[in-house]
Amino acid sequence: MEVDGDEEIQQAVRFALFHVLQAGARAERRAIPAKGLTGSGYDGHAFWDTETFVLPVLTYTAPDAVAEALRWRQSTLDAARERAAQLGLGGAAFPWRTIEGSEGSAYWPAGTAAFHVNADIADAVVRYVAATGDTAFERDTGVELLVETARLWRSLGHHDAHGVFHIDGVTGPDEYSAVADDNTYTNLMARANLLAAADAVVRHPQEAARLDVDEEESAAWRDAAAAVHIPYNKELGVHEQHAGFTRYQHWDFDGTRPDQYPLLLHFPYFDLYRKQVVKQADLVLAMYTCGEFFDEEQIARNFAYYEPLTVRDSSLSACCQAVVAAQAGHLDLAYAYTAEAALMDLADLEHNTSDGLHIASLAGTWMALVAGFGGLRRDGDRTLYFSPRLPEAFSRLAFSLQFLGRRLHVEIGPEKATYTLLSGPPLTIAHHGTRVHLNGDGPAVRPVPPAPERPAPEQPRHRRPHLR
Secondary structure (H helix, E strand, O other): OEEEOOHHHHHHHHHHHHHHHHHHOOOOOOOOOOOOOOOOHHHHOEOOHHHHHHHHHHHHHOHHHHHHHHHHHHHOHHHHHHHHHHOOOOOOOOOOOEOOOOOOOOOOOOOOOOOHHHHHHHHHHHHHHHHHOOHHHHHHHHHHHHHHHHHHHHHHOEEOOOOOEEOOOEOOOOOOOOOEOOOHHHHHHHHHHHHHHHHHHHHOHHHHHHOOOOHHHHHHHHHHHHOEOOOEEOOOOEEOOOOOHHHOEEOOOOOOOHHHOOHHHOOOHHHHHOEEOEOOOOHHHHHHHOHHHOOHHHHHHHHHHHHHHEOOOOOOHHHHHHHHHHHOOOHHHHHHHHHHHHOOOOOOOOOOHHHOOOHHHHHHHHHHHHHHHOOOEEOOOOOEEEOOOOOOOOOEEEEEEEEOOEEEEEEEOOOEEEEEEEEOOOEEEEEOOEEEEEOOOOOEEEEOOOOOOOOOOOOOOOOOOOOO
């Protein structure tokens, strides 16, 4: 990863990648804890951070490590099935926090109810297989993980009288909105999980038979996925973080002092849960992970609505906001959030680095640069999509990826992007929606269009990105 124009970010991303690789590259069927190997914070537990923040980096840089991390999840399936049975659900309910597979959290609104961890694991399976073509892994590990998580969603959700599929009483990524109905992130990720499981059992009928999946069950997954409810406020023209969220009272940001952040240490959860205040990217994260469900104008409007509500009381948020800010054309804001994610520990921004490094935020630095300014996305047809744009502070950004047995080098400047296939058979990618065929004979150079001009949204009072 090469960053020209900001030596501090260059140093920080090297620091970040070192610790992400140290924590994950030799996991060898062990959990990748939230603090990696660096401290006692969270008592060594692993969370959804692994699949959503750390594994995307490793998928495109050290994919063998991803297979091992997901095999560890598979090894804990018995505990996850037992947990689902305790909750009166089918399939497997993976824990919110764990070391060896059992649930380590006793706080149910932000723990047990955060079922999205199951879809996050399924998403990591799909991403890994799409990026590597590892059909043996899909057969031996992926199918079982996809099937058992799909069974969870089918038992957790329900069809209403009109046939619409709802998932009620869950906690999404935003832990200041607990036990809510139809969290958009959860519903969209569950939808992808259900469809991926239905597709996987078609490709692997023997594994489907071993897991007692019949055509009726897989058809029920597809029906649920097709009918998933996505809350939307037509008057405001924005998607709701969960059903009814936009009718809640706004948090009194003007009446909140800077020393009262993070809010969870100064205000009761009861009050947080019933106000429009967002701890960390939730609907904004959905626009990154499930971007095909949002057009560019919806992304811009949604980001403008949720940015003034998001207080970033979690180190997981800045990198997600950086990615979507860049997509919406707010490149300077994306740059500020990238710096916050990158310097989370080097500058001890949350005053708790002594407990261990924030591995997800460090991995999020790669996410902010590659998915944010590089615009990396992956479509269902196994095509890599890039929509690169740089902030004024960067004169150049370059990185390499592994994808389907190829090595691809991407170099982005203010006015052009260069794509070079370093090894492997020919590859077709997309640049700002236009297909680009790479055959290894030389680089392909494409112009970088200007970012759309939109007014930059405000942040909550006292919660602008950290200044350097």
